[in-house]
Amino acid sequence: MKQEVLRYLGYNNQLPDEKTSVLVDSCLEEIAGLAEVRSTHRFYEIKKAEGYLALKGTNLILAGTDITRHLAHSSVCLLMAVTLGHKVDCKIRYYQKTDFSRALVLDACATAAIEEACNNVVQDLAQDLLKAGQKLTTRYSPGYGDFPLEIQSRFVETIEADRSIGLTVTSASILIPRKSVTAVAGVIDLDQDLTPPTCLDCRQYGQCHYSKGVE
Amino acid sequence: MMEFREHLQTNIVILDGGMGTMLQKLGLKAGGLPEALNIESPELIQRIHSQYLKAGTEVLSTNTFGANALKLKGSGYTVEQIIAAAVENANQARKACNKPAYIALNIGPIGELLEPMGTLSFQEAYDLFKEQVTLGVKEGVDLILIETMTDLYEAKAAVLAAKEHSNLPILCSMTFEKDRRTFTGCTIPSMVMVLQGLGVDALGVNCSLGPVELEPILAEILSVSQVPVLFQPNAGLPSVVNGETVYNLSPQEFARYGRKFAEKGVRILGGCCGTNDEHIRALVQELQGVKVAAREVSPLVGVCTPTKVVPLDRVRVVGERINPTGQDKLSQALIQGDLDYVVREAIEQVEAGAEILDINLDLPEIDVAETMERMIKEIQAVLDVPLQIDSTNPDVIERALREYNGKAIVNSVNGEEASLQKILPLVKKYGAAVIGLTLDEQGIPEKAEERYAIAKKIVQRARDYGISKEDIYIDCLTLTAASQQEAIKETLKALELVKDGLGVKTVLGVSNVSFGLPNRELLNRTFLAASLYAGLDLPIINPLDQEMMDTIRASSVLWNADVGARDFVAAYEDTQAECPRQRKETSQDDLGEIILRGLKDEVGLITKKLLTLNPPLVIVNEIIVPALDEMGARYERGEAFLPQVIRSAETAKNAFEILKEALKSDGSADISKGKVILATVKGDIHDIGKNIVRMLLENYNYEVFDLGKDVDPQTVVEEAIKHQVKLIGLSALMTTTVGYMEETITALKEENPKFEVMVGGAVLNEEYAKNIGADYFGRDAKDAVSIARKVLG
DSSP states (O other): OHHHHHHHTTOSSOOOOHHHHHHHHHHHHHHHHHOOOEEEEEEEEEEEETTEEEETTBSOEEESHHHHHHTTTOSEEEEEEEEOOHHHHHHHHHHHHHOHHHHHHHHHHHHHHHHHHHHHHHHHHHHHHHHTTEEEOOOBOTTSTTSOGGGHHHHHHHTTHHHHHOOEEOTTOOEESSSEEEEEEEEEETTOOOOOOOGGGSTTTTTOTTOOSOO | OOOHHHHHHHSOEEOOOOSHHHHHHTTOOBTOOGGGHHHHOHHHHHHHHHHHHHHTOSEEEOSOTTOSHHHHTTTTOOHHHHHHHHHHHHHHHHHHHTOOOEEEEEEOOOSSOBTTTSSBOHHHHHHHHHHHHHHHHHTTOSEEEEEEEOOHHHHHHHHHHHHHHOOSOEEEEEOOOTTSBOTTOOBHHHHHHHHHHHTOSEEEEESSSOHHHHHHHHHHHHHHOSSOEEEEOOSSOEEEETTEEEEOOOHHHHHHHHHHHHHTTOOEEOOOTTOOHHHHHHHHHHTTTOOOOOOOOOOOOEEEOSSOEEEOSSOOOEEEEEOOTTOHHHHHHHHTTOHHHHHHHHHHHHHTTOSEEEEOOOOTTSOHHHHHHHHHHHHHHHOOOOEEEEOSOHHHHHHHHHHOSSBOEEEEEESSHHHHHHHHHHHHHHTOEEEEESOBTTBSOSSHHHHHHHHHHHHHHHHHTTOOGGGEEEEOOOOOTTTOGGGHHHHHHHHHHHHHHHOOEEEEEOGGGGTTSSSHHHHHHHHHHHHHHHTOSEEEEOTTOHHHHHHHHHHHHHTTOSGGGHHHHHHHTTTTTSOSOOOOOOSOOOHHHHHHHTOTTTHHHHHHHHHTTSOHHHHIIIIIHHHHHHHHHHHHTTSSOHHHHHHHHHHHHHHHHHHHHHHHHHTOOOOOOOEEEEEEBTTOOOOHHHHHHHHHHHHTTOEEEEOOSSBOHHHHHHHHHHTTOSEEEEEOOSTTTHHHHHHHHHHHHHHOTTOEEEEEOTTOOHHHHHHTTOSEEOSSHHHHHHHHHHHHO
């Protein structure tokens, strides 16, 4: 996880100085104590339509060519939501008043922690799917590519993430608590061969500070 | 039919069960809007109401859980339409079944969170609830049921709106998780203290879990709540089967738990998710013949924030430092609107051991009420410490109590008739605690007995207003030894009289005693020890004074409050091992190198040393700025990284604090290079990037007016005019908020085409910035400094 934190802080495989390294370690420890990871998920049957996907039994529409492509080989998809809870947000606000370096590094640690929490959820589910000869595509979140961020609110309501994990959405479609993720993944057959996407597939390629060394 | 309040006094009341889960069973899609069905399929809603009525429900809850203006936006319906139809549906069902039942206006959470967690202001939340309440009253509902709240602040907004716009009974319940907290961290005693204080008719818990899992939570509420308790659990724990949520508790099991809880004193029972008319029917049958049960209550004594309760079961330290009297730096910060300084002052006190903070902002130069509101907001965004509102101005007190999230202390009321009449109703209305000063129209009486008489009067009058004894603290007033030496022991004597005779908690501002004498600390802590011996509960002191804190910790051991001396040992066990305090020797005496290495704790000493040899401006221009430039260049070349840049910036900032003092005292010219406004635009709450820019700009001596996050376009324009600023920096991180960035730029340019705007944020680039009318795009904080240099020099 430390490697990821450093990448968010702008390091590109370079070694951090001693002070930064110690700070990152200490913030990783702190985030482990602060995070109250909660997650929820549902599987839905996909009903394909021209330019969008509908999910059976819901009012949710997944629009855009990117998500359509992402789920091209799936007839069922996973909707998931994960959050680290409010304590993390509060502590980051606190350090911004007292120790800004720590706020910055803790923020990066929280981002790494939420990614890891998402990976754990997906891994657990993948274990179950394995028995049925299935696996999951990578996660795809509202706001990626042309998959609109504006669906956050309905996304959260559909899987009842408000009630089950306390996730809320502002009118500007920002998730609260801040360190939260909603994502979609397609269920595919085990033998389906999908090359995992790289930075080169991303619309932000070339402008992004966080590229994984492919520049 | 009997009035609901009257009915509640002598009966166990049966509510209805779930609405949303019933609708889902009948085909409502996930993510659909249940409230629309009031208009689209009234017969469906009426059928559900009728089912509940036939099962024996006494209170029908309208299908209006999410009927607020924010949730209904884009639905094609207004709040008025939905509430009118929903109440009509309940009425129709009541008529059709020919059964008496109360109709409760159901109010759920808004769906967006309030500040500081989210972006809604308290007032906005209040207005949304106010609209619902007003319409419910118009349609003739019998009571108001606020439920499934997870944020105590939001619950407070709803209860206040209901109180101020109706005379109806108010029931309020919150949703707790297994860890005995709500999702936002609210504790059970905090909920009880605050809701009870606001005067709800009943409080309790609903949703989230089944009766089995909620039992310990319910038990805790029953043991402390002085108002009737309400309970609406789910039909067991939810589990998801084939994409649908399923609840497993049978009506009979559900009802058996209902009976068990009724026998323990629960007064209002119903069901939440997964329950249906069968659950209610079984409950009604099970409760036949069950009488209202008495329960033992140990009232909560203390104050709280949503996440933390400070019980007054032992001495608690009240931090006195947020008070402009005799504090030039704090006054200056308040006048300049630098609330960050005040917040840091709050943090320092809490870190030093203060458990409650006194907030006094009495300064003729500022709008005290407005500053008080902002101050409270800022403090509760980062600290969970209860506050003591220090003012005698009713307007300041009321605005503070509204804004404050938790149970506060009002400091103070006194024995004067005018004071009692103005302050006590506010204390009662907002459920605060209050400090009564033992003085009246004749001033401070000399004799202890006379002060006791005033204390008695205050306690009596407060009781008459309905304030409970536990919430009245008496201040017997510390006089100064320098001028009224013989009066000191009268204070202590009065304190003892009050403790013995009235049985209320006591407060004293301790430091007053030493005014005008040398070695004030010695007098303060000696007087403190004597007061603690006399029974003082809440010393108002400077917690940064280590010896005062030592005295309190020692007293807590000696008076058997710190049982087993646990806290004492924790605080001092390392004392012996510690060698005499050594000043950390700076390994470096090159200020530039210290800044580059980010040694922020070592920079003070060397800066002071340099000041003995150089004028401050030379240090700034010849050492600090070149060091910062060098760091910037290293960052540019990929040799240094963001954490190092920030550490350098913080180090330079510490140096500047010292240099600014020096500049002030030697009267040199202002070192400000010009003014910049910074804001994270409306809708957006990502402010770390903006704060980095602020730090760097300040390092280069630009005067920054930081408007914060989620800033309205009009506010940016107003502040730009007010401070005569040329350069405005805007930040936005989301595609959804860049629209507001454009709107802000347009508003600025319309006001004055000479305003220059720089923008930054993850979703922006050079071209995008041009398209929305910005003059400059800053890729990072370093760019922002270059732009400021270009525009302002």
